[in-house]
Amino acid sequence: MFHWAALRAFVYATEDRDKVIQAMENMGLKGELKSSKAEGAYGDRIEIIEVRAKKNSDIKEFLSNLGKDIIARILENLDERTDDEGILHFRADKQSAYDGIVKISNGGDVIAVEMKIEVYPFSRERAIESAKKYLEGLL
16 A cells, blocks of 8 residues: 655754654654754754655554544545655654654644555556545544
8 A cells, every 4th residue: 555654853953862763663653763964054953863664564553553533634635645746744743742642733843754655557646545545444
């Protein structure tokens, strides 16, 4: 159903790296953790942490761990959350994730979630329909 799923979070200079990693682990996606460095607009240090999973079982477990309320929220505007490349996007509140609760957020301090929808032959419309059926099956 999905080629891959990824979580990405920024660790700002004022944040505790271990707490951001814990928030990402609390999201429940098992995969390889990668880190890269960046510089903010004012020269501050930013670390970008990403976890990526490719195994269907890991992705399905991740989605199941999100819970039915989150899946339902994603389904409400699945069309708007899916880009032209067939990647499903949503953002989770970083602080809530650290506390063990996944909440969809529109704010800035988030864990970005991206999931590449698998469908052949590819079209955005087919990807959305396929993801809709799959996610509805988790409710």
